[in-house]
Structure formats: structure tokens, C-alpha cells
Amino acid sequence: xxxxxxxxxxxxxxxxxxxxxxxxxxxxxxxxxxxxxxxxxxxxxxxxxxxxxxxxxxxxxxxxxxxxxxxxxxxxxxxxxxxxxxxxxxxxxxxxxxxxxxxxxxxxxxxxxxxxxxxxxxxxxxxxxxxxxxxxxxxxxxxxxxxxxxxxxxxxxxxxxxxxxxxxxxxxxxxxxxxxxxxxxxxxxxxxxxxxxxxxxxxxxxxxxxxxxxxxxxxxxxxxxxxxxxxxxxxxxxxxxxxxxxxxxxxxxxxxxxxxxxxxxxxxxxxxxxxxxxxxxxxxxxxxxxxxxxxxxxxxxxxxxxxxxxxxxxxxxxxxxxxxxxxxxxxxxxxxxxxxxxxxxxxxxxxxxxxxxxxxxxxxxxxxxxxxxxxxxxxxxxxxxxxxxxxxxxxxxxxxxxxxxxxxxxxxxxxxxxxxxxxxxxxxxxxxxxxxxxxxxxxxxxxxxxxxxxxxxxxxxxxxxxxxxxxxxxxxxxxxxxxxxxxxxxxxxxxxxxxxxxxxxxxxxxxxxxxxxxxxxxxxxxxxxxxxxxxxxxxxxxxxxxxxxxxxxxxxxxxxxxxxxx
Amino acid sequence: xxxxxxxxxxxxxxxxxxxxxxxxxxxxxxxxxxxxxxxxxxxxxxxxxxxxxxxxxxxxxxxxxxxxxxxxxxxxxxxxxxxxxxxxxxxxxxxxxxxxxxxxxxxxxxxxxxxxxxxxxxxxxxxxxxxxxxxxxxxxxxxxxxxxxxxxxxxxxxxxxx
Numbered sequence: 200x201x202x203x204x205x206x207x208x209x210x211x212x213x214x215x216x217x218x219x220x221x222x223x224x225x226x227x228x229x230x231x232x233x234x235x236x237x238x239x240x241x242x243x244x245x246x247x248x249x250x251x252x253x254x255x256x257x258x259x260x261x262x263x264x265x266x267x268x269x270x271x272x273x274x275x276x277x278x279x280x281x282x283x284x285x286x287x288x289x290x291x292x293x294x295x296x297x298x299x300x301x302x303x304x305x306x307x308x309x310x311x312x313x314x315x316x317x318x319x320x321x322x323x324x325x326x327x328x329x330x331x332x333x334x335x336x337x338x339x340x341x342x343x344x345x346x347x348x349x350x351x352x353x354x355x356x357x358x359x360x361x362x363x364x365x366x367x368x369x370x371x372x373x374x375x376x377x378x379x380x381x382x383x384x385x386x387x388x389x390x391x392x393x394x395x396x397x398x399x400x401x402x403x404x405x406x407x408x409x410x411x412x413x414x415x416x417x418x419x420x421x422x423x424x425x426x427x428x429x430x431x432x433x434x435x436x437x438x439x440x441x442x443x444x445x446x447x448x449x450x451x452x453x454x455x456x457x458x459x460x461x462x463x464x465x466x467x468x469x470x471x472x473x474x475x476x477x478x479x480x481x482x483x484x485x486x487x488x489x490x491x492x493x494x495x496x497x498x499x500x501x502x503x504x505x506x507x508x509x510x511x512x513x514x515x516x517x518x519x520x521x522x523x524x525x526x527x528x529x530x531x532x533x534x535x536x537x538x539x540x541x542x543x544x545x546x547x548x549x550x551x552x553x554x555x556x557x558x559x560x561x562x563x564x565x566x567x568x569x570x571x572x573x574x575x576x577x578x579x580x581x582x583x584x585x586x587x588x589x590x591x592x593x594x595x596x597x598x599x600x601x602x603x604x605x606x607x608x609x610x611x612x613x614x615x616x617x618x619x620x621x622x623x624x625x626x627x628x629x630x631x632x633x634x635x636x637x638x639x640x641x642x643x644x645x646x647x648x649x650x651x652x653x654x655x656x657x658x659x660x661x662x663x664x665x666x667x668x669x670x671x672x673x674x675x676x677x678x679x680x681x682x683x684x685x686x687x688x689x690x691x692x693x694x695x696x697x698x699x700x701x702x703x704x705x706x707x708x709x710x711x712x713x714x715x716x717x718x719x720x721x722x723x724x725x726x727x728x729x730x731x732x733x734x735x736x737x738x739x740x741x742x743x744x745x746x747x748x749x750x751x752x753x754x755x756x757x758x759x760x761x762x763x764x765x
Numbered sequence: 766x767x768x769x770x771x772x773x774x775x776x777x778x779x780x781x782x783x784x785x786x787x788x789x790x791x792x793x794x795x796x797x798x799x800x801x802x803x804x805x806x807x808x809x810x811x812x813x814x815x816x817x818x819x820x821x822x823x824x825x826x827x828x829x830x831x832x833x834x835x836x837x838x839x840x841x842x843x844x845x846x847x848x849x850x851x852x853x854x855x856x857x858x859x860x861x862x863x864x865x866x867x868x869x870x871x872x873x874x875x876x877x878x879x880x881x882x883x884x885x886x887x888x889x890x891x892x893x894x895x896x897x898x899x900x901x902x903x904x905x906x907x908x909x910x911x912x913x914x915x916x917x918x919x920x921x922x923x924x925x926x927x
Contacts, residue, residue: 320836323836324836358871358876359867359868359871359872360864360868361864361865361868362842362846362868362871362872364836395835397837397845397846397849399846399849399850399865399868400849403849403850403853407853499853532860536860539856539859539860540856543852543856551899551900552899554899555896555898555899558855558856558858558859558892558896559859559892559893559896561859561860562858562859562861562889562890562892562893565861566860566861566862566886566889567860567862570862571862575864
């Protein structure tokens with residue numbers, strides 16, 4: 200209250216009438232709670248209480264700015280309204296918010312209220328459009344299945360796509376190891392900030408080194424949104440939020456930013472799931488775009504698989520023969536292209552002299568013109584032709600029916616590879632006495648599958664921790680080889696099960712068939728033979744049937760279910 | 766045993782989220798220190814100065830890092846690009862095609878498809894001169910490439926290199 204009186208007096212001294220002060224005050228209150236003002240500062244919460252996600256103290260003018268959008272706005276207006284001009288350096292430092300406020304309160308604009316450095320930078324960038332870039336998961340890393348999001352700034356003045364710039368939100372994690380990295384990331388112990396990089400650098404990190412395909416979707420920003428993005432990035436600069444794996448990650452922050460830029464109310468934490476998945480953020484953002492324009496960049500790993508498809512059996516035989524001898528002198532251009540890329544991707548301790556010999560030999564052969572420009576052909580199935588990662592449904596068997604709740608599931612079918620991750624799925628069913636029981640909890644389960652090729656035999660593996668009503672805690676693990684034959688995947692492995700009744704190691708075979716709307720799985724082991732069929736009805740609905748024949752007890756168990764993905 | 770299994774499973778589950786941090790390719794944060802003569806400092810020297818003279822950097826594996834709004838300086842574009850992408854450039858150069866080598870051609874002023882094609886063809890046929898051994902550093906790579914371009918200046922007349 201005291202602050203309000205002082206502030207009102209200050210405004211009065213600048214010869215504004217009392218009625219004007221009252222109008223100004225109500226306009227300030229209104230704007231302080233607008234999506235623009237709240238979005239710019241990443242305020243979370245509602246009028247009962249706000250907290251900005253930004254942790255940098257110098258980001259706020261007001262000492263209470265982190266918790267009060269109104270105090271922050273009042274202080275900003277005060278700085279603009281004083282007779283003295285704001286020094287150019289300070290104006291540039293906070294150019295985005297000053298421009299936001301002056302658009303609503305133009306009476307405070309003075310001739311010095313512009314940032315020449317920003318305008319020059321913005322002109323050099325010559326922003327034409329903004330794309331959302333989604334890096335898919337990569338083979339044999341189920342944890343990456345949920346993807347990564349960043350932005351691409353497409354310039355009017357740039358003919359070469361890779362020379363555009365990108366904006367990435369990431370954490371500064373230093374040299375922390377996996378367990379410490381996981382714990383600190385969970386509890387927001389890393390500063391997260393925006394990085395402005397040449398796009399080719401992001402492509403190198405995500406697509407070349409990590410083997411992720413990149414999908415780009417034009418966000419259809421208007422001129423206001425584009426300018427606002429540049430202002431925001433220019434101002435945010437070295438400020439940071441506490442990065443958390445769950446929500447304040449690349450997806451959560453970018454989703455908030457895009458909502459702010461497009462003048463939509465930013466969702467609060469309470470309106471979001473307890474976690475924000477890059478893949479789901481991509482689905483959320485793309486669903487708001489009417490005419491979707493996609494662009495696709497396959498990773499080096501995908502390009503290798505594409506090359507594999509183009510090799511004849513004769514070429515494959517020749518490559519594997521020459522690989523055994525360790526020289527590749529007799530190979531044609533296409534075969535040598537394959538060998539070189541295979542070595543680059545799959546041999547971490549590459550013999551660099553041998554690699555250079557291969558490159559030099561390749562340079563003496565003509566260009567394979569049949570493959571030119573084919574790598575980036577847009578796949579028929581788009582990255583957002585898919586369901587969400589959580590589902591709720593009903594299941595039933597001869598004993599009774601119940602609830603099937605799946606918190607986080609993602610299956611990455613990658614041409615002939617399979618990565619899968621399931622986190623906290625539970626089934627509550629009734630037993631034969633019609634009592635509800637916790638039938639199964641899949642605490643954590645993953646599969647990292649890569650089929651054997653004519654040149655390499657990678658091991659596929661998986662594992663999980665479950666709770667089952669009879670056995671209680673169950674640990675499972677597998678390792679073996681996956682084979683791809685005419686779109687069917689065969690996974691032969693040694694499977695380990697440990698629970699309170701047994702510890703057992705036995706052979707098992709799973710046979711999979713997948714496409715984007717249906718899949719079939721057979722599993723074969725000495726104790727049982729099972730079949731499971733799954734199909735999407737619409738993007739967000741599915742049905743499931745499974746049947747297991749227990750060879751020891753000579754009985755058949757079945758399960759049927761239907762789910763909704765959200 | 767149960768507690769151990771539960772703890773292990775939680776740690777595995779939480780570790781799986783590590784991928785969402787998407788590496789530590791980051792810069793513009795207030796608390797990162799880089800050593801003198803590091804790769805990052807060299808890369809920074811090639812971007813336009815930030816308006817904040819004390820702009821700190823975060824560097825990862827020598828492949829990332831710059832001021833949060835720094836544009837690569839015109840006369841450093843080729844060097845910056847080669848520093849980041851040399852490995853893939855030479856692979857595509859040997860094949861005579863690819864987006865990385867095409868981008869290099871455009872940095873050398875080859876703006877039309879035909880001039881890019883000639884640039885890539887020249888670099889493929891002269892590959893041995895550009896990458897004569899396996900440890901060619903980016904500066905040497907660029908010098909070798911410049912030499913090849915000079916020797917083929919007639920063929921590359923349509924690439925307007927300054």
C-alpha cells in the first residue's frame with residue numbers, strides 16, 4: 200500500500216491528472232495479468248500467486264518482480280516515465296519488455312527509446328519464418344524416444360539451409376556423471392538457458408553425432424510473433440531458469456515461449472501433465488497449425504539404412520567378403536559409400552589412416568547420381584501421425600475386468616529397429632472373488648533393439664522391474680540378437696527372471712510385426728506361448744487382445760482391453 | 766533386496782530422463798568458466814561481439830557455444846563452418862555430393878546449382894590435395910582448399926569468392 204502511494208505521488212509529480220493516474224493504474228493491473236506480460240517472464244500460477252521460472256536476479260527490476268507481475272510492470276513503467284532517457288546500453292539490455300510496455304503505453308515513448316544494436320542484428324538476421332525442429336529418438340536408446348525440441352530461424356537472405364540459425368534450450372550440466380546428472384536434473388539443480396547457434400551446429404550434435412532424424416514444422420508466425428521472438432532472445436541472453444527433466448525442459452519452456460509469441464494464454468503447471476515430453480509438445484503445437492509444412496532431414500544412421508536398402512545382394516556379399524579381408528579395393532561407388540558411412544557411425548575407435556584411404560579411394564570413383572537428393576524425401580508417415588504417450592483404458596479376462604493406466608509409453612519403430620520404453624503402467628483388476636487387486640505394475644521396462652545386418656551383429660537388450668500380484672517384485676532382463684526378415688522382427692534372447700519364487704535364465708523368442716496403426720507380437724518360450732495384437736482405431740483410441748497358453752498348467756489365459764491416449 | 770531393487774529401478778528411470786536435457790550444448794549462462802585458448806574461445810572470437818562484454822560461454826566438445834545472440838562474422842564463416850563440420854565435409858567431398866559440401870560451396874560464393882556442382886566436383890577430384898593425411902586441422906584444410914580453388918579458378922569463375 201505504501202509503495203502504491205509513493206508510486207501514485209511520483210506519477211502525479213510528472214503532471215498527470217488524478218483521473219489519468221486512475222486509468223493508468225487500472226491499465227497496468229490489466230496488462231500485468233495479460234498473456235503477453237506473464238508469458239515474457241515465464242510466470243507460473245494465477246492471481247492467487249505467481250512465480251516466475253526465471254532465476255536470474257538481474258532479470259527483474261523490482262525486488263518482488265519474481266513473484267509479482269504487477270510490481271515488475273509498475274517498476275518498468277516508472278523507468279520509462281521518468282524525464283531522463285534510459286541509457287542505450289540499459290535499453291538494449293531490456294529491449295523486449297520496454298517494447299512490450301511501450302506498445303501498450305505509447306505515451307511514455309521518447310526518441311531515445313530504441314535499441315540500434317538490436318535493429319541492426321535483426322536486419323542482418325532478416326527473419327523470414329520460424330520452424331519447430333523435432334529431433335526423434337535414436338536407435339538403441341529408448342530414453343531418447345521422447346525426442347528433443349528446438350527452433351530454427353529461416354532467413355530471407357540465406358540460400359543455404361544449414362547456415363540459418365537455431366535456438367536451443369538446454370541445461371549446463373558440466374561433467375556430472377549419470378546418476379548425479381539424473382538426480383540434479385530431477386530437482387532443478389542445473390541452470391537452463393537459450394543458446395543461439397548456427398543451425399549446422401545443432402544438426403551436427405543431434406543428427407550426425409546422436410543419430411536422430413530431424414523434422415521441421417513451419418510455425419506460421421506472423422510479423423509480430425517473429426519480432427517478439429527476436430526481442431525475447433536478445434533480451435533473455437544469459438539469464439536462466441532452473442532446468443528440470445520433468446517440466447522446465449526443452450519442451451516445457453519452448454511450449455511456453457511459443458504460446459507467448461503467438462499471444463495465447465500460457466498453460467500453467469497445474470494445467471500441464473506432471474511431465475512435459477518433447478514429443479507431446481510437438482503434437483500440442485502442431486495441432487494448432489492449419490496448413491502444416493514439414494521438412495525432413497534423416498540422420499546419418501537413417502541414411503545408412505537407406506543405403507542398405509539400395510544395395511543388391513551381390514554388393515552386400517562383396518562388402519562382407521572384403522570386410523573379412525580388411526581391404527575394399529574391388530568395391531564400386533555405392534558399396535564404398537556404405538562402408539565409409541558404416542565405419543564412421545559404428546566404429547568409435549576408427550582407424551583414421553584406413554578411413555582416409557577409403558575416402559581417397561572413393562574420391563577417385565564417380566558420383567552415385569541415383570542417390571542424389573533422395574535422402575531428405577519426406578516420409579509418408581509424419582512424426583505427428585501418432586498417439587500420445589499416456590493412456591487409460593479397461594481390461595478384462597475370465598476372472599474379471601479392471602482399469603489399465605499407462606503413464607508413459609513410447610515405442611520407436613525405426614525402419615527395422617525397435618526401441619521401447621514404458622514407465623509406470625498399472626493394471627487394477629478384480630480377482631475370482633470379485634475383489635479389486637493390483638494385478639501388475641510395470642515400474643520400468645525398456646527394449647533396445649537393432650537387427651543384425653549383413654555386416655554387423657549388434658546385441659539387442661532389454662529389462663524391467665515389475666510388481667505382480669502373485670510374485671510381488673519381479674526383475675527381468677534380456678540380451679540377444681534381433682533379425683529382420685520381410686518386415687518381421689525376430690528377437691532371440693536369453694531371458695532372466697528373478698522374483699521371490701525363482702531365479703531363472705531361459706531362451707525366449709519374440710516375433711514382432713509393426714506398422715504405425717497396428718502391431719502383432721508372438722512370444723515363444725518353454726513355459727508358455729503367447730500372442731498379442733494391438734490396433735489403433737483412431738489416433739487416440741486402441742484395442743488390444745492377448746492370449747497366453749501355459750504349457751505347464753495346460754491352461755489358456757486371455758486379456759482384452761481398450762484404451763484412450765491423452 | 767526390495768529396497769535395493771526399488772532404488773535401482775528409480776535411478777534407472779530417472780536416468781532415462783537425461784536425454785531430455787539434450788546435452789550441455791549451452792552458452793550464455795553466468796557461471797561457466799572456460800580456459801584460455803580453448804576451442805570455445807576460438808569459436809567465440811569468430812562471432813560478433815556481444816553487447817555484454819563479459820558474456821560467458823558454455824562449450825561442449827568443441828562443437829558448440831557462442832554468445833546467445835552472436836552472429837558468425839562474415840570473414841570467419843568458412844573457418845567456423847569447417848571447424849564444426851570438417852569430418853562430415855570430407856566424407857561428402859569424397860562422395861561428390863551432400864548438403865554439408867554444398868553449403869561449403871555456397872560459403873565460397875557458389876550460388877547457382879551448376880557452380881556448386883563444379884565446386885564439389887573439383888574438390889572430389891582434388892581430394893588428395895585437400896586432405897593429404899588423416900590429421901589435417903581445419904586451418905590447413907582451408908588453406909589446401911583455397912590452393913585448389915586458385916589452381917582451378919577458371920572452372921570456378923562463377924563462384925564469387927572474395
